[in-house]
Amino acid sequence: MVCPVTVIVPAYNEADCIADTVNSLLAQTLTPQEIIVVDDGSTDNTADICRALGVTVIAPPENTGSKAGAQNYALSQVDTKYTLAIDADTTLKSDALEKLFSAMDDPEVVAACGFVIPQHVNTLWERGRYVEYLMAFTFYKEVQEYYEKPLISSGCFSLFRTEYLQKIKGWSLRTMAEDMDLTWTAYQLGKKVRFIPSAICYPIEPHNFNFMHKQLKRWAHGFIQNVRLHWKGILQVPFLRSIVTVMCWDASIASIFYLSLIPLLAVTVSPVFLLGYIIDLPMVLVPTLLKAYSRGETWKALSSIPAFMVLRVVNSAIFLQALFNELVLKKTLTTYEKGH
Amino acid sequence: MNIGLPGAGIGGLYYLLCTSLMPFKELFLTLTVAEHKFRYRLVFTQVSIAVGIVIGLVAMYQVASNVLGLDLSLAAGMDGESQLFYATLPVLISLGLLLLILMLVEVAAFFQKRKAPARS
Numbered sequence: 001m002v003c004p005v006t007v008i009v010p011a012y013n014e015a016d017c018i019a020d021t022v023n024s025l026l027a028q029t030l031t032p033q034e035i036i037v038v039d040d041g042s043t044d045n046t047a048d049i050c051r052a053l054g055v056t057v058i059a060p061p062e063n064t065g066s067k068a069g070a071q072n073y074a075l076s077q078v079d080t081k082y083t084l085a086i087d088a089d090t091t092l093k094s095d096a097l098e099k100l101f102s103a104m105d106d107p108e109v110v111a112a113c114g115f116v117i118p119q120h121v122n123t124l125w126e127r128g129r130y131v132e133y134l135m136a137f138t139f140y141k142e143v144q145e146y147y148e149k150p151l152i153s154s155g156c157f158s159l160f161r162t163e164y165l166q167k168i169k170g171w172s173l174r175t176m177a178e179d180m181d182l183t184w185t186a187y188q189l190g191k192k193v194r195f196i197p198s199a200i201c202y203p204i205e206p207h208n209f210n211f212m213h214k215q216l217k218r219w220a221h222g223f224i225q226n227v228r229l230h231w232k233g234i235l236q237v238p239f240l241r242s243i244v245t246v247m248c249w250d251a252s253i254a255s256i257f258y259l260s261l262i263p264l265l266a267v268t269v270s271p272v273f274l275l276g277y278i279i280d281l282p283m284v285l286v287p288t289l290l291k292a293y294s295r296g297e298t299w300k301a302l303s304s305i306p307a308f309m310v311l312r313v314v315n316s317a318i319f320l321q322a323l324f325n326e327l328v329l330k331k332t333l334t335t336y337e338k339g340h
Numbered sequence: 341m342n343i344g345l346p347g348a349g350i351g352g353l354y355y356l357l358c359t360s361l362m363p364f365k366e367l368f369l370t371l372t373v374a375e376h377k378f379r380y381r382l383v384f385t386q387v388s389i390a391v392g393i394v395i396g397l398v399a400m401y402q403v404a405s406n407v408l409g410l411d412l413s414l415a416a417g418m419d420g421e422s423q424l425f426y427a428t429l430p431v432l433i434s435l436g437l438l439l440l441i442l443m444l445v446e447v448a449a450f451f452q453k454r455k456a457p458a459r460s
Contacts, residue, residue: 235445242442283396
């Protein structure tokens with residue numbers, strides 16, 4: 001069955017994975033009306049691969065410099081009621097679009113996102129991210145959905161009402177986290193965003209420290225930029241204001257304690273304080289293992305827990321660095337670097 | 341997209357609190373909104389996760405203090421009641437901090453709302 005959806009796939013040198021992405025779109029139980037791949041100045045054969053698969057390929061006159069730029073370039077050519085944004089390295093479960101589409105029954109819903117699970121879980125960084133996603137999407141995001149305020153409609157896989165995207169002039173370039181910007185803007189306009197856990201996507205996550213660092217840096221700066229941009233507006237959005245405030249606290253103050261006070265106390269008072277690093281383990285383990293068990297991946301999840309602990313430390317250190325750069329040095333991140 | 345310290349801090353506590361309110365909110369909606377159906381599966385799953393986390397945290401404490409023989413309280417030598425108080429002190433401090441932060445946000449939202457019409 002064909003549905004009134006145009007898929008936008010921004011792509012820059014994605015020859016290794018774009019075929020999987022397009023094939024998973026073509027294999028959907030609900031067929032999108034059109035698939036547009038934006039070849040954003042690739043120097044490999046991304047465009048040729050896509051053309052061979054029979055999808056539309058468009059190319060801006062020059063590299064747009066960001067994912068949002070490429071998406072906006074394609075948005076002007078969308079004439080369907082809905083637009084699906086998907087990353088070039090993200091594949092979908094065969095019924096993902098159908099599941100996500102069901103969220104649009106409510107006319108107030110302008111965006112919907114699904115459950116994200118890393119495509120590859122091999123390296124330390126992929127394993128850390130795997131646990132992070134299982135935990136966050138099983139527990140945090142479900143709670144956010146229950147209170148009707150998912151924090152972000154994920155950039156890697158989200159369905160939008162095209163009218164809404166056009167109204168806000170597409171994906172904004174003013175922050176490094178355009179998906180967060182778009183979601184928070186929707187709430188301030190009184191619109192709804194939904195999280196549909198049964199709509200599953202599989203992105204390729206950063207496999208090494210270099211790429212992970214770039215992605216976490218972009219996310220951290222993007223979050224800070226969005227808080228600065230939207231704080232007055234989100235103060236008027238119940239639940240969202242609480243999540244964001246608590247997140248600000250945890251990412252800044254708690255990170256300082258985590259990275260400095262615990263080791264300091266461990267050295268000066270007692271090594272027992274090192275337990276502070278694992279005392280919240282059940283918070284991670286319970287939702288992670290519950291989801292992993294249902295997927296038959298219990299051992300994979302369990303063996304990946306240490307990697308998550310490493311990723312968490314790196315994540316907090318990068319956030320503090322971003323905070324210092326944005327607020328103290330006034331060095332705003334403006335250059336978009338691919339995270340994988 | 342998670343930034344900072346997913347899992348640790350008062351964020352986890354916040355989500356536990358939100359989850360513990362789910363059954364009551366759901367019951368309220370079922371009783372007051374005609375077409376609303378109690379979402380048993382969702383609420384049961386999330387509350388189960390929350391209960392599992394709390395049990396896990398207590399078990400962590402027990403393992404650390406009994407099995408590993410670590411004295412986690414700052415009050416060794418105190419009577420049982422005082423030791424219990426000190427054992428739960430970190431949780432109480434975190435909870436108090438969380439409630440304070442949430443209250444401050446609500447106060448800020450209130451004043452922001454009052455200011456907004458005056459500007460327009």
